[in-house]
Amino acid sequence: MELKKELTNIAKSAQEASRFMLTVSTATKNKVLKNMALALISKKESILKANKKDIARATKAGLSGSLLDRLTLSAKRIKEMSDSLIEISKLNDPVGEVIKAWRRPNGLWIHKVRVPIGVIAIIYESRPNVTSDCIGLCFKSGNSVILRGGSDALNSNVAIYQLLKAVLKKYGVPQNLINMVTTADRDAVDVLLKLNNYIDLVIPRGGESLINRVIKSSRIPLIKHYKGICHVYVDAWADLNMAENLCYNAKCQRPGVCNAMESMLVHRDVAARFLPAMLKKFKEAGVENRGCSMTQRIVKGTKRATEQDYHTEYLDLILSVKVVNDLNEAVRHINYYGTHHSDSIVTENYENALEFLRKVDSACVYVNASTRFTDGYQFGLGAEIGISTDKLHARGPMALEELTTYKYMVFGNGQVRE
Amino acid sequence: MELKKELTNIAKSAQEASRFMLTVSTATKNKVLKNMALALISKKESILKANKKDIARATKAGLSGSLLDRLTLSAKRIKEMSDSLIEISKLNDPVGEVIKAWRRPNGLWIHKVRVPIGVIAIIYESRPNVTSDCIGLCFKSGNSVILRGGSDALNSNVAIYQLLKAVLKKYGVPQNLINMVTTADRDAVDVLLKLNNYIDLVIPRGGESLINRVIKSSRIPLIKHYKGICHVYVDAWADLNMAENLCYNAKCQRPGVCNAMESMLVHRDVAARFLPAMLKKFKEAGVENRGCSMTQRIVKGTKRATEQDYHTEYLDLILSVKVVNDLNEAVRHINYYGTHHSDSIVTENYENALEFLRKVDSACVYVNASTRFTDGYQFGLGAEIGISTDKLHARGPMALEELTTYKYMVFGNGQVRE
Numbered sequence: 056m057e058l059k060k061e062l063t064n065i066a067k068s069a070q071e072a073s074r075f076m077l078t079v080s081t082a083t084k085n086k087v088l089k090n091m092a093l094a095l096i097s098k099k100e101s102i103l104k105a106n107k108k109d110i111a112r113a114t115k116a117g118l119s120g121s122l123l124d125r126l127t128l129s130a131k132r133i134k135e136m137s138d139s140l141i142e143i144s145k146l147n148d149p150v151g152e153v154i155k156a157w158r159r160p161n162g163l164w165i166h167k168v169r170v171p172i173g174v175i176a177i178i179y180e181s182r183p184n185v186t187s188d189c190i191g192l193c194f195k196s197g198n199s200v201i202l203r204g205g206s207d208a209l210n211s212n213v214a215i216y217q218l219l220k221a222v223l224k225k226y227g228v229p230q231n232l233i234n235m236v237t238t239a240d241r242d243a244v245d246v247l248l249k250l251n252n253y254i255d256l257v258i259p260r261g262g263e264s265l266i267n268r269v270i271k272s273s274r275i276p277l278i279k280h281y282k283g284i285c286h287v288y289v290d291a292w293a294d295l296n297m298a299e300n301l302c303y304n305a306k307c308q309r310p311g312v313c314n315a316m317e318s319m320l321v322h323r324d325v326a327a328r329f330l331p332a333m334l335k336k337f338k339e340a341g342v343e344n345r346g347c348s349m350t351q352r353i354v355k356g357t358k359r360a361t362e363q364d365y366h367t368e369y370l371d372l373i374l375s376v377k378v379v380n381d382l383n384e385a386v387r388h389i390n391y392y393g394t395h396h397s398d399s400i401v402t403e404n405y406e407n408a409l410e411f412l413r414k415v416d417s418a419c420v421y422v423n424a425s426t427r428f429t430d431g432y433q434f435g436l437g438a439e440i441g442i443s444t445d446k447l448h449a450r451g452p453m454a455l456e457e458l459t460t461y462k463y464m465v466f467g468n469g470q471v472r473e
Numbered sequence: 474m475e476l477k478k479e480l481t482n483i484a485k486s487a488q489e490a491s492r493f494m495l496t497v498s499t500a501t502k503n504k505v506l507k508n509m510a511l512a513l514i515s516k517k518e519s520i521l522k523a524n525k526k527d528i529a530r531a532t533k534a535g536l537s538g539s540l541l542d543r544l545t546l547s548a549k550r551i552k553e554m555s556d557s558l559i560e561i562s563k564l565n566d567p568v569g570e571v572i573k574a575w576r577r578p579n580g581l582w583i584h585k586v587r588v589p590i591g592v593i594a595i596i597y598e599s600r601p602n603v604t605s606d607c608i609g610l611c612f613k614s615g616n617s618v619i620l621r622g623g624s625d626a627l628n629s630n631v632a633i634y635q636l637l638k639a640v641l642k643k644y645g646v647p648q649n650l651i652n653m654v655t656t657a658d659r660d661a662v663d664v665l666l667k668l669n670n671y672i673d674l675v676i677p678r679g680g681e682s683l684i685n686r687v688i689k690s691s692r693i694p695l696i697k698h699y700k701g702i703c704h705v706y707v708d709a710w711a712d713l714n715m716a717e718n719l720c721y722n723a724k725c726q727r728p729g730v731c732n733a734m735e736s737m738l739v740h741r742d743v744a745a746r747f748l749p750a751m752l753k754k755f756k757e758a759g760v761e762n763r764g765c766s767m768t769q770r771i772v773k774g775t776k777r778a779t780e781q782d783y784h785t786e787y788l789d790l791i792l793s794v795k796v797v798n799d800l801n802e803a804v805r806h807i808n809y810y811g812t813h814h815s816d817s818i819v820t821e822n823y824e825n826a827l828e829f830l831r832k833v834d835s836a837c838v839y840v841n842a843s844t845r846f847t848d849g850y851q852f853g854l855g856a857e858i859g860i861s862t863d864k865l866h867a868r869g870p871m872a873l874e875e876l877t878t879y880k881y882m883v884f885g886n887g888q889v890r891e
Binding site for chain 2: 074077078157159163165172173251255256270271274276277278294297300301303304308390412413414416417418419420421422423424425427428429433434435445446447448450451460461462463464465466467468469470471472
């Protein structure tokens with residue numbers, strides 16, 4: 056009961072603060088963001104000190120590899136966090152944009168106007184840089200934020216959070232605009248997810264078990280930033296040199312991210328010409344290839360891909376390969392095994408390109424380009440809060456605009472309905 | 474387990490059918506809709522016969538008043554349903570619209586393109602006309618639909634559903650595009666709400682208990698069409714004649730609908746001048762007025778409004794009234810007691826008008842107009858599937874456009890990420 060009371064109070068005051076934000080000007084918001092960026096730099100020692108505590112504890116607990124890497128801060132990384140806040144201060148303020156406006160025959164003027172969503176809760180893994188990014192993006196879009204980060208990053212998160220929150224005070228903005236749930240109680244997330252009277256949106260960022268837990272217990276609308284099982288399909292009409300470049304880039308340029316290729320599909324007519332050189336190149340880059348029986352026949356010694364492989368987001372130098380009979384089989388495979396994130400076709404055939412774009416049910420569908428471009432910066436949207444694998448409200452890279460909703464403002468002069 | 478299997482099969486085949494829809498042209502969709510409209514007219518006797526069964530059973534079970542009225546079909550109502558399908562056939566097809574397109578410095582062309590959502594489940598009360606409206610709107614927007622209507626309307630719903638589904642066959646469109654869950658098993662809704670691998674969106678239309686049940690058990694994103702506790706605030710600077718007209722219209726023109734006024738707020742400076750004539754007019758129209766202590770002092774004999782009154786959607790000739798000290802109190806009252814549906818201010822004061830529009834957190838906020846205009850037809854959007862009281866994806870009247878999502882189609886010529 057104590058936990059519920061505490062979190063309800065946080066959510067309630069976050070809602071109040073979000074209403075105050077409706078009166079804060081863009082100029083003030085930008086000033087606050089620049090000041091936050093300065094604070095990160097001038098107080099970086101305190102952040103690094105907190106981060107050292109987290110690293111020591113995590114190392115002791117056996118954390119290693121990419122997880123430990125993502126937890127670790129440095130002067131350079133703090134500079135990047137600070138730069139990111141400056142970038143956000145330069146982006147257009149989406150709030151107040153008139154999306155559409157029209158006049159009705161009875162004289163009513165209807166305006167569809169972009170407004171903040173209200174209170175956004177973000178549940179994320181142990182990456183302290185996400186803390187400042189989320190605070191910056193939610194602040195610029197006029198939303199209150201409630202952060203719940205991974206416990207491994209607790210000290211770092213709290214240090215960043217307190218530093219940025221303190222900046223609000225100088226500008227007369229309510230402190231409750233930025234909130235962090237720091238309790239060690241693991242029920243906190245479940246309790247938070249029931250506060251649908253105060254919280255408007257939950258963004259869970261993380262792996263399968265976190266996402267499933269949130270889906271099961273949330274009464275609040277959510278936008279999932281789920282895993283990416285991304286495909287490149289090499290069509291019978293592909294430029295095979297281009298295909299080799301694209302597939303290599305999609306797999307190897309940064310294998311640990313959600314828009315990297317996990318599965319490569321190849322049309323049977325070009326498989327014998329394409330696969331030997333391609334898989335060799337992958338092997339030389341340290342990639343473990345796992346193929347279907349046809350792949351194994353073409354490239355001897357390739358490990359067999361199981362059904363489970365096609366369902367797996369490796370986030371690593373491992374690749375599943377499948378030879379398909381035609382475009383239709385490729386599309387069906389992608390829609391069935393994929394996570395509706397990013398998928399690409401390599402082809403010089405006009406009709407096939409259009410059919411792939413139309414039929415593949417993913418947030419981002421590409422012709423002749425690497426899947427690695429699915430990203431707010433690469434799309435030219437500015438900073439992003441993540442990549443939505445959902446279909447409602449926001450799909451693909453989520454930037455400032457996707458952190459807003461709209462309302463209809465209607466101007467009349469006495470109209471009544473007949 | 475049988476129920477789960479049955480519903481899973483329906484949802485799976487609905488998903489397949491929704492993918493087929495990506496290849497159906499607008500012209501074909503419009504032909505199907507016109508044919509559906511004709512079928513309703515030519516087979517109206519079979520619908521009326523089925524409806525008679527429902528009415529007989531419902532009357533026996535004690536249903537009466539507005540519920541029985543909403544269940545009852547007539548030749549005129551069937552004509553309206555048919556006309557509505559013709560209207561939908563005339564509306565622009567939202568699918569394929571390029572919402573935005575731009576070119577990146579590296580030559581990538583990014584297109585944000587409107588596409589169907591996929592599979593939509595609609596859970597609704599016993600109103601047979603909703604069956605044909607939902608089928609028409611989902612079909613035009615390229616979505617599969619799974620309908621679960623109120624049990625009182627089962628025979629009517631099945632008759633309409635089978636008639637419209639039969640039209641699909643003539644045009645080679647998969648029958649599984651349109652589905653209805655007809656089992657008497659009351660667990661059907663809960664089972665349906667777990668099928669998040671196949672169903673993309675749930676729209677619950679109905680009262681508090683239905684909505685709460687759906688929120689609790691759904692793993693599928695949902696857009697609520699919840700009740701409307703709508704306010705008109707008569708400001709100190711109101712034109713009191715206009716205010717009288719607007720309030721009268723908002724309350725009395727059709728009291729049983731969600732955008733009717735349930736609560737009237739009056740600035741204390743004009744309360745003594747405004748309330749006596751207004752409440753008299755309401756009384757003469759059969760409205761039961763319930764007021765705060767100040768209202769009671771100004772208009773003797775007015776019944777006292779309880780805290781619960783301000784939380785109540787009467788959908789009837791009852792009105793709660795409150796005298797407020799200023800605009801801020803009005804805004805706070807509306808944001809606290811309202812359901813974020815439709816709220817209006819009557820004022821000649823420019824600053825107050827803008828402040829009300831900005832601060833009231835509702836889908837539709839009005840200046841000097843009746844709340845009764847919140848409606849897809851009145852807004853000029855064409856037919857509507859309902860009015861969303863949620864903030865994400867769709868807010869206010871939901872028409873064809875709101876039944877779509879988007880995907881990014883990216884055209885490259887060999888781009889890789891550096």
